[in-house]
Amino acid sequence: MSLPAGSTIGIIGGGQLGRMLAMAAARLGYRTVVLEPQPDCPAAQVANRQVTAAYDDPAALAELAEASAVVTYEFENVPVAAAEALAAKVPVYPPARALDVAQDRVTEKTFLNGIGIATADFRAVDNDGELTAALKSFGGSGILKTRRMGYDGKGQRVFRDMQAGGFAGTCEAMGSVPLVLEAFVSFEREVSVIAARGIDGVVAAYDPAENVHRNGILHTSTVPAAIAPRTAEAARTAAVKILSALDYVGVIGVEFFVLADGSLLANEIAPRVHNSGHWTEAACTVSQFEQHIRAVAGLPLGDPRHHSDCVMENLIGDNISRVPELLAEPDLMLHLYGKAAARPGRKMGHFTRINRRA
Ligand code: AMP
Numbered sequence: 001m002s003l004p005a006g007s008t009i010g011i012i013g014g015g016q017l018g019r020m021l022a023m024a025a026a027r028l029g030y031r032t033v034v035l036e037p038q039p040d041c042p043a044a045q046v047a048n049r050q051v052t053a054a055y056d057d058p059a060a061l062a063e064l065a066e067a068s069a070v071v072t073y074e075f076e077n078v079p080v081a082a083a084e085a086l087a088a089k090v091p092v093y094p095p096a097r098a099l100d101v102a103q104d105r106v107t108e109k110t111f112l113n114g115i116g117i118a119t120a121d122f123r124a125v126d127n128d129g130e131l132t133a134a135l136k137s138f139g140g141s142g143i144l145k146t147r148r149m150g151y152d153g154k155g156q157r158v159f160r161d162m163q164a165g166g167f168a169g170t171c172e173a174m175g176s177v178p179l180v181l182e183a184f185v186s187f188e189r190e191v192s193v194i195a196a197r198g199i200d201g202v203v204a205a206y207d208p209a210e211n212v213h214r215n216g217i218l219h220t221s222t223v224p225a226a227i228a229p230r231t232a233e234a235a236r237t238a239a240v241k242i243l244s245a246l247d248y249v250g251v252i253g254v255e256f257f258v259l260a261d262g263s264l265l266a267n268e269i270a271p272r273v274h275n276s277g278h279w280t281e282a283a284c285t286v287s288q289f290e291q292h293i294r295a296v297a298g299l300p301l302g303d304p305r306h307h308s309d310c311v312m313e314n315l316i317g318d319n320i321s322r323v324p325e326l327l328a329e330p331d332l333m334l335h336l337y338g339k340a341a342a343r344p345g346r347k348m349g350h351f352t353r354i355n356r357r358a
Contacts, residue, residue, distance in 0.1 A: 002298040003069055005029030010068030014041030016337040017074035017273050022047040024289035033067045042337045056082045065089040072296045076102045076271050093249035093296040098271035105147045105180045115245045117238050117266050121183040128167045134181040141184040146177050187257035191225045194277035195239040196251045196291045199298045203243055205236040206304040211276050221276045221312045231262045251292040279312040282333040282352035308354040315349040317342050331355050
């Protein structure tokens with residue numbers, strides 16, 4: 001059954017993704033309450049209400065459950081125990097299992113391989129000895145990542161053509177946390193698929209976007225991606241397979257490496273709306289944000305086809321000063337997040353040029 005207009009949707013996390021979800025919810029007639037410790041966060045500026053507390057605060061979670069007809073989230077590091085506690089009182093979408101899978105890179109890759117989706121070869125690494133052995137098995141090259149809490153290239157170290165040995169202290173320098181060494185993938189390009197699954201199991205996948213990163217942060221997403229139709233189809237099919245395997249409800253982002261022969265390796269699952277899907281608000285009738293709200297509210301999903309080719313670009317840090325010139329351009333949709341201070345590396349907004357290729 002679909003959520004009646006006027007119902008309240010709870011959103012855990014108050015960043016720009018929560019903000020855009022709250023705006024999409026409002027456009028469909030819903031109210032929103034945001035759980036976020038940071039006062040006056042980007043999402044709370046446009047939501048009906050903020051519960052200002054930690055994501056795992058039991059009283060705040062009880063308050064959120066009380067206020068909401070359904071609860072969703074805008075980031076993948078929501079504590080699984082908090083999602084499970086909430087789910088005992090109110091529907092929580094996407095399901096807590098999606099968080100569990102996405103929060104640990106080893107669990108994530110094991111899950112993907114288990115449903116027949118290829119990833120980079122990987123080894124769990126807990127000490128310098130295991131790192132030495134893992135690097136040796138990958139011919140001296142690889143990317144060492146923290147298993148948990150990594151994002152935007154943070155918590156990563158690249159090894160290229162290293163001789164065996166000499167890694168004493170590496171694991172300590174990475175914070176003495178569980179790590180994973182991934183084989184280095186010489187990919188031709190990176191793409192991602194934004195897909196959604198409704199409560200009734202109906203799925204919809206947007207066309208893959210081609211993503212370019214700078215300093216580990218997404219710089220541009222271009223649609224269509226310069227890939228063969230069968231590669232695009234394989235990426236959409238893999239995303240849908242993940243949705244079904246997780247009995248998922250909501251929008252998911254799946255990142256892939258495209259190899260020279262057109263084959264794909266899945267890199268990461270984001271159980272939420274995703275930066276590489278921001279283009280959908282300018283180039284599709286139903287954006288990823290509306291699609292997510294439709295899914296969690298039990299409404300029919302929207303048509304994922306795009307009406308325009310486009311390029312989305314992030315506005316990071318000082319790049320916010322480009323706003324006056326961007327506003328002068330035709331066919332450009334600007335979206336700012338209401339953040340006061342433009343710190344280096346901070347996502348301040350994004351814009352999408354439609355009717356463009358890279
Ligand atoms: P991640 O945090 O896993 O999304 O990694 C951030 C970026 O690092 C990716 O978008 C790639 O550009 C690069 N990268 C990550 N893993 C690998 C890998 N195994 N081989 C080559 N490049 C990688």
